[in-house]
Structures are given as C-alpha cells and as structure tokens.
Amino acid sequence: MSEFFAMGGYGSYIWGSYAITAIAMIALLVATLRGLRASRIERQQLEAVLQSRRPRKNKKADKTS
Amino acid sequence: MHRFAKPSVFLKFTDPVLPWLAGVTALLIATGLYFALFASPIDYQQGDTVRIMYIHVPAAWMGLFCYVGMAICGAMSLIWKHPLADICARATAPIGATFTALCLITGSLWGEPMWGTWWVWDARLTSMLILLFLYLGYIALVNAFDDPERGSKAGSALALIGAVNVPIVKFSVDWWNTLHQPASIVRMDGPSVDPSMQVPLALMILGFTCYYFVVLILRVRLELNERRIRALQLSGMFDQRSDQDSNNEQNYDAGHNAEAKP
Numbered sequence: 001m002s003e004f005f006a007m008g009g010y011g012s013y014i015w016g017s018y019a020i021t022a023i024a025m026i027a028l029l030v031a032t033l034r035g036l037r038a039s040r041i042e043r044q045q046l047e048a049v050l051q052s053r054r055p056r057k058n059k060k061a062d063k064t065s
Numbered sequence: 066m067h068r069f070a071k072p073s074v075f076l077k078f079t080d081p082v083l084p085w086l087a088g089v090t091a092l093l094i095a096t097g098l099y100f101a102l103f104a105s106p107i108d109y110q111q112g113d114t115v116r117i118m119y120i121h122v123p124a125a126w127m128g129l130f131c132y133v134g135m136a137i138c139g140a141m142s143l144i145w146k147h148p149l150a151d152i153c154a155r156a157t158a159p160i161g162a163t164f165t166a167l168c169l170i171t172g173s174l175w176g177e178p179m180w181g182t183w184w185v186w187d188a189r190l191t192s193m194l195i196l197l198f199l200y201l202g203y204i205a206l207v208n209a210f211d212d213p214e215r216g217s218k219a220g221s222a223l224a225l226i227g228a229v230n231v232p233i234v235k236f237s238v239d240w241w242n243t244l245h246q247p248a249s250i251v252r253m254d255g256p257s258v259d260p261s262m263q264v265p266l267a268l269m270i271l272g273f274t275c276y277y278f279v280v281l282i283l284r285v286r287l288e289l290n291e292r293r294i295r296a297l298q299l300s301g302m303f304d305q306r307s308d309q310d311s312n313n314e315q316n317y318d319a320g321h322n323a324e325a326k327p
Contacts, residue, residue, distance in 0.1 A: 007113040013178050017117045017171040018102075021124065025276065028163050032283045039290035046297040053301075 075149065075289065079282045086282075090275035097268030105265050117175040119265045123273040124168040128196055129231055131161025131277065135203070136228040139221030149285075151217040152292075154224060155207055156284035160277055162200035169193060180244050188237035189245040192230060199227035213295075 007014045101119035108115035138154035141147050172190070173183045184190065207213075207220035233240075238247045249257045258266065 007116070008107065010112060010114045010178055013174045014113060014116050017120055017174045018098075020170055021120045021167050024163050024167055028160065029276075029280060029283075032280055032287060036283055036287045036290070039287055039294065043290050043294050043297070046294060046301065050297055050301055 075285065083279065083282055086275055087279050090272055090279055093268055093272030093275060097265050097272050100265035100268060106261055111179055114175055114178055117171055119269050121168060121171040121175060122266060123269040124164045124171060126270055127273050127277060128161055128165035128168050129234060130274065131157050131164060132196060132231055135161060136224045139224035142217055143221045152285050152288045153281065154221065156281050156288055158200055158204050160280050162197060162204065165193065165197045165200060169197065185244055187243040187245065188241035189243050192234045192237050195230055196234060199230060
C-alpha cells in the first residue's frame with residue numbers, strides 16, 4: 001500500500017497534481033452552485049416585491065423559473 | 066435559434082439532461098481515475114510520473130476546447146446578437162481558465178522530475194500561458210463595462226482575435242524546438258500511445274468534457290438569473306419613478322434628465 005502512495009518516488013508530484021486538479025474542479029462547481037442559489041433567491045425576492053407592487057402586470061413575468 | 070435564448074426554453078431542455086450528465090461525468094472520472102492510478106502500466110522512461118499525463122492532457126484539451134467554444138460563441142454574439150451565445154461565452158471563460166491553469170500547474174509538476182525544471186520559456190508552455198491570459202483578459206473585459214452589451218462586444222472581439230493562439234498552441238511542438246514532447250494522440254499515423262494508456266486518457270478526456278457541460282449549464286442558469294435580476298431592478302426603478310410622476314406630472318422632465326446624467 002505504501003508502495004502505491006510512493007509512486008516510485010514521485011508520489012508528491014503525482015498526488016500533488018491529482019489533488020490540485022480535484023480541488024480546483026470541485027471548487028469551481030461549488031462556487032457555481034452557490035452563486036446559482038444566491039441569484040435564484042435574489043431573483044425570487046425581487047419578483048415577489050414587484051408582484052406585490054403592481055398586481056395587474058405580472059401575468060407575463062410568471063413564466064420563467 | 067433565438068427561441069433557445071428564452072430562459073424557460075433553456076431550462077426545459079437542460080433540466081432533464083442535467084442529472085444524467087452529472088452522473089455520466091462522475092462515472093467517467095471515477096473509472097478514469099481507477100485506470101489512471103491502478104490499472105495502467107508505468108512508462109518505461111518516465112516511471113510513475115506518466116500518471117500525471119492522465120490529468121495534464123485532458124486539462125490541456127479542455128483549455129483549448131473551451132477557448133474554441135468561447136470564440137465561436139463570441140462570433141455568434143457579434144454577428145447575430147444572439148443573447149444565449151454571449152451568455153455561453155461568459156459562462157465558458159472561467160471553466161476554460163481553470164483547466165488552462167491546471168494544465169500549466171500539472172505540467173510543472175511533471176516537468177520538475179522529468180525535465181529537471183518547473184518552467185521553460187519555450188513555445189508550447191509560453192503559448193499556453195498566453196491562453197490563460199486571454200481567458201483572464203476576457204473575464205476582466207466583459208465585466209469592465211456598466212453596460213453588459215458593450216462588455217460582451219469588446220470581449221467577443223478579444224476572444225476572436227485571441228483564437229489565433231489556438232493553432233499556435235497545437236503546432237508549437239512542430240514549429241519550434243521544444244522540451245515538450247510532440248503530439249502523440251492526434252497525428253496523421255494514428256496515436257502513438259499504448260492502448261493500455263489510451264483507455265484512462267480517453268476516459269478522463271470524456272469525463273472532463275462532460276464536467277464542462279455540467280458546469281456550463283449551471284453557469285448559464287446563473288447568468289440568466291442575473292440578467293433577470295438586472296431587468297427587474299430596472300423595471301422596479303421605473304415603477305417607482307412612474308408612481309412619483311403620476312403624483313407630480315410637471316417634475317417628470319426634470320427628474321428624467323437628472324437621472325440620465327449622474
């Protein structure tokens with residue numbers, strides 16, 4: 001097992017490469033998901049505010065989710 | 066084509082695809098990792114460091130793939146003013162930048178033990194660094210204007226001009242003397258990589274490509290939300306204005322002009 005992690009003496013280079021790739025790809029995904037959630041909440045709040053302000057006009061704006 | 070730009074239509078098409086695509090991505094990368102780390106042989110010259118190739122080459126491929134996609138979207142946005150093209154270009158840039166940076170970092174981690182240096186200013190490495198700067202320049206440029214339309218015009222122009230760099234990256238190993246090894250997958254006489262190494266490489270390339278599309282769909286949704294928020298904020302301000310105006314008709318022109326030149 002330790003032989004596997006040593007990777008023929010190049011362990012730090014190889015595991016370093018894999019670790020930084022995993023971290024970057026997961027971080028990008030998480031940042032995107034968080035941004036998406038925040039924008040969805042903000043949009044829904046704005047839609048609710050505007051809807052309460054002008055009850056007549058909001059039929060068109062309802063379609064997007 | 067224009068109907069795809071509607072947020073509701075985009076959601077209708079991508080909603081059922083997204084979970085499947087995410088599952089396929091996870092599966093491809095998991096099997097790719099298994100082959101890359103366990104079930105593939107060591108290189109007769111490079112030993113275990115060849116395993117870095119299984120993320121370095123897919124990352125490089127994604128760096129170029131994303132750039133080509135971004136440039137095509139930029140062109141479509143300039144020519145047809147298609148809103149979704151601009152949104153896709155904006156959504157692609159950070160993904161491409163991430164992969165290009167990963168390609169440079171993993172290349173460095175490969176170069177140190179194999180070449181004896183982290184970095185050399187040769188054609189392949191330098192053109193790849195320029196690719197990263199093109200991404201960063203694009204991201205900075207599209208966000209530098211108050212008017213998003215102007216930002217995307219400038220950004221699309223930059224993306225198109227920068228596309229010159231893509232063939233330079235690809236052929237840099239043939240055109241100049243370099244430490245970097247020549248092309249071994251896409252070449253006239255077929256791949257020169259052993260099949261046992263092609264399997265993990267192909268799986269990782271496919272996995273990274275699917276990952277790109279997953280994040281792209283999410284980022285397009287994010288961008289659509291932000292555009293809607295901007296539109297709502299504008300209409301909200303307009304509503305407040307018209308409320309005030311109906312109270313005091315005479316102030317309309319004065320108020321309007323004051324707002325127009327802050």
